[in-house]
Amino acid sequence: MxxxxxxxxxxxxxxxxxxxxxxxxxxxxxxxxxxxxxxxxxxxxxxxxxxxxxxxxxxxxxxxxxxxxxxxxxxxxxxxxxxxxxxxxxxxxxxxxxxxxxxxxxxxxxxxxxxxxxxxxxxxxxxxxxxxxxxxxxxxxxxxxxxxxxxxxxxxxxxxxxxxxxxxxxxxxxxxxxxxxxxxxxxxxxxxxxxVDCNLFSPAKRSQALRESWGLNPGDTAILYVGRLAAEKNLQLAVSCFERLKSLHPTARFVLVGDGPMRQRLAERHPDYLFTGIQRGEQLAEHYASGDLFLFPSKTDTFGNVVTEAMASGLAVVAFDDAAAREHIRHGDNGMKASLEDSEAFVSHALRLIDQPTFTRRIRTQARLDALDLDxxxxxxxxxxxxxxxxxxxxxxxxxxxxxxx
Structure with a gap:
């Protein structure tokens, strides 16, 4: 043509x-x-x-x-x-x-x-x-x-x-x-x-209707993962982390946004997890904003755009001290990060966030403010x-x- x-x-x-x-x-x-x-x-x-x-x-x-x-x-x-x-x-x-x-x-x-x-x-x-x-x-x-x-x-x-x-x-x-x-x-x-597009990714996109469709009541926590469901994303750590969280907070839900070769196996082993498939545009922004805590367990990404998208959406991010998290997250201020060798610290940081809602709210607010500078x-x-x-x-x-x- x-x-x-x-x-x-x-x-x-x-x-x-x-x-x-x-x-x-x-x-x-x-x-x-x-x-x-x-x-x-x-x-x-x-x-x-x-x-x-x-x-x-x-x-x-x-x-x-x-x-x-x-x-x-x-x-x-x-x-x-x-x-x-x-x-x-x-x-x-x-x-x-x-x-x-x-x-x-x-x-x-x-x-x-x-x-x-x-x-x-x-x-x-x-x-x-x-x-x-x-x-x-x-x-x-x-x-x-x-x-x-x-x-x-x-x-x-x-x-x-x-x-x-x-x-x-x-x-x-x-x-x-x-x-x-x-x-x-x-x-x-x-x-x-x-x-990061802070007009698209924003806490203002939070949807109570979407959270209710996830089976959440007011005060319940949505743990979010966005990305490819593949081995190199270190998803097994995210699964282990959520299982620890759920043992202490039974009403928490794990929402996985994306697709990939691990989806079927994960869905068979964990029928209580929510698999939304690939989301784009406004729907993706709504999913981000409707979560509370964001897990990014990958150790192979060169950057990880999802980290800054989650920050812009006002989520508390848990990641390793690598890629985008190394560049943009200040531990305990606008997110939480663990050293690459310390998977237990990754889990501990997520537990602290779910156990300390006031601390988490402060982190979520600061994450959004810092993302506004990343144009x-x-x-x-x-x-x-x-x-x-x-x-x-x-x-x-x-x-x-x-x-x-x-």
Missing amino acids: KVTAPSPAITGQRHITIVSETFPPEVNGVANTLRYLCEELVRRGHYVSVVRPGQKQEDSAGFEATPDLCHQTLRVTGLPIPGYSDLRFGLSVPGRLTRLWRKNRPDAVYVATQGPLGVSAVSAARRLGIPVSSGFHTNFHSYSQYYGAGWLEALLCRYGQWFHNRTAVTLVPTRKTMAATQSMGINPVALWSRG WATQVERFENLVINQPAEARHHVRHKQVTTV
Whole structure:
């Protein structure tokens, strides 16, 4: 389908192309981040094009106009990711991207994922001398231990080093991830954090009707988890934590928002848990705001957007001292966090929150106040400076980088 959006050459806009194996309406941290990035870039006057695999229910590849997020989308053929059948990876199309970008040349390319599509995008951009940057959004190398393939971790680290070092700069969401990627031999890296939509995620969205549908009476506690129901999210700790809470507070309910390979097994073992499935937009915001205490047991996330969404919604968050919690939670002030090695402290923090309602109310209020400072506009301005506004330097750097062979 021919796109009728004006070309950046006519309007004077900068043209930024986002390449990703996952994109809205898919629900995950990468897709969520790219949604806000694209929306804000368009708002700031840029011409945004997206290259992504075809998703479920999309029966063909090709061009389409997506005015809500970007000016143009190129869908390529996608295949299911092993172990993540609801997500797809895009096939390598370097020749197609080279032809497309010769005809409609971007000022900069940002590659968010490391799959075959991302590799072909980096190759095409380098061939044409287009500044290309990458994002370190997911700790895929650390996932291998959760799927019986821990022996792959070293190889995946070497692959990540090779992939990212073919780009001018790799953007990372936290200072800890910056140190970790540098230790993997990835350089240069730059900090690009995440914002949160405090208009969407707000305590004002709390719904008594929804809480009643969960079987809660006034004064009962809703323990919330939002995210993928998968092994790498350390869900067994969340289950153990809730069982401890329930032994002392029998009316508490565990509400799990999301989907994934562990859902069926969890539902069979714990028929009293509430599984809402994937929620989006206003419905997701209502679910957040209708909870009381938020458990985030993951030790593998590079950021964890759900942490800041929960804070914006006025929830008391329990997490490990890692990723978004390390950056934004001050223990005992706007949330609770435990060291990565101390699962017992994680449980103890949740018990303290449910046992001390006055303390919890203070934390929830402060969490919302701190989230108000985490706006997306500031983060996208930084993205502009790192990816879009320095094309000459980026082009020179990527041509002269030493690239390690896999």
